[in-house]
Amino acid sequence: MFSIENLTVRVNDKNLIHNISLTVPKGEITAVIGESGSGKSTTISAILGMLPPQAEAKGAVFFNGENIMTMSKKDSLLLRSKHIFTIFQDATNSFSPTQKMKQQLYMFTALRVGDDKERFFSKMTAILKELNLSVAILESYPFELSGGMLQRCMLACALYNEPDILIADEPTSALDMLHQQHFITLLKNLHAQLGTTIILVTHDLGVAVSLANNIVVMKEGEIVEKGQATEIFEQPKHPYTQRLVANHF
Template identity: 50%
Template sequence: MISVSDLSIQINDQPIIDRVEFTIPRGKITSLIGESGSGKSMTVSAMLGLLPANAKVSGNVLYDGRNLLSEPAQVMERIRKKDIFTIFQDAANSFNPSVKMGNQLYAFSGGRVGDSKDVYVTKMHVILESLGLSLDIVEQYPFELSGGMLQRCMIACAFYVEPALLIADEPTSALDMVLQKEFIELVTNLNEERGTTILLITHDLDIVAEAAHAMAVMQRGQVVETGTVEAVFAQPVHAYTKRLLASRF
């Protein structure tokens, strides 16, 4: 679905990402894993066309044959709106604290795909119920909801939009262990039930083992190893991957 090759990023002439290569197969969950500062989020920003103005980028991010790095801003905005849905690290930061959830959920879902408010209410009610959320939350403000509930709200929007690609950037880092497990179950259900392609960015190998089919390991701005989760866990090749796996036990 997406093939990243020779991706390099410089900011203020300092190399941040160096010739990164990996693929995101259609209909699978791929995990981009590495410690904080390894370049995971910067790589995703390049894929989404959201790099800072002072960044210089080269290489290829091929999406259905188109190099996203070469697309104009207006085209990337349409792609982000229609094809790619992103759940960021802390869901609370994705919502405006002074606006009720109903208006914001509509903007992230029904409004995004052009549905009327009536269509949105009917469809979102079913989705919220399936995620264990009451429709009453539409009258609440983000600060009145827990971190887990806000993450479920983002998942609800992803279920509504049914994107070609869901990107989840460190989505469980602000959640406790119980809510982390719940979130991962929701993500895997989205993949299994609707065939959604998912890129899961994390530093947690347990999450990778539980949810992902394939993985790419990043260290210091480079991808040092790729493969199926089963193969990499069974026989890691790179020394950094071996250290990561050893740290699980």
């Protein structure tokens, strides 16, 4: 369903990603782990077509047999908007401070799938209730909501859109411990409810242990180990993975 083949990303004559290949199993949660600078977020940027202009990407990113990287910009943008939804590290940066939440949530959801405002309000109200968020937040501005509430708003968008692939890029790093645990529970519920394929990018092994079926370990732009989560954490083979596990546990 979704795979990366021989992906290399080069910026200013420096390779940030070195010829990586990865298959993401359909309907499962795959965690990409590694310390800061390991190449996790650069890989996600390549998938999303969000690399800086000076970056050069080679290789292939396949979704349902189609190579996104060889599509026209219009077609790749359409495919990503219809099939992939992303929750970024700090939800505050995902929203404009000058617009109320109802306008922004509408743009992230109903506008993408072609629903009218009546359908949006009905469906979003039910989803917000499911996430223990008051419908009153629709009249709020982002700066009036906490980081945890904004992350739940992004989850609400994912529940609304029902994407084939949800990418969560360090979704808990800006949250305190209590809100981290709550977000993890909600992400589990979303996965159970929709069967969404999830790519979780994190440096937090505790989050990966809590959620993932599969683990991909990155170091300095390379994949050094990958496999089922239980195998990776119980019997890590690569010295780098062994160190990560030892430091966490």
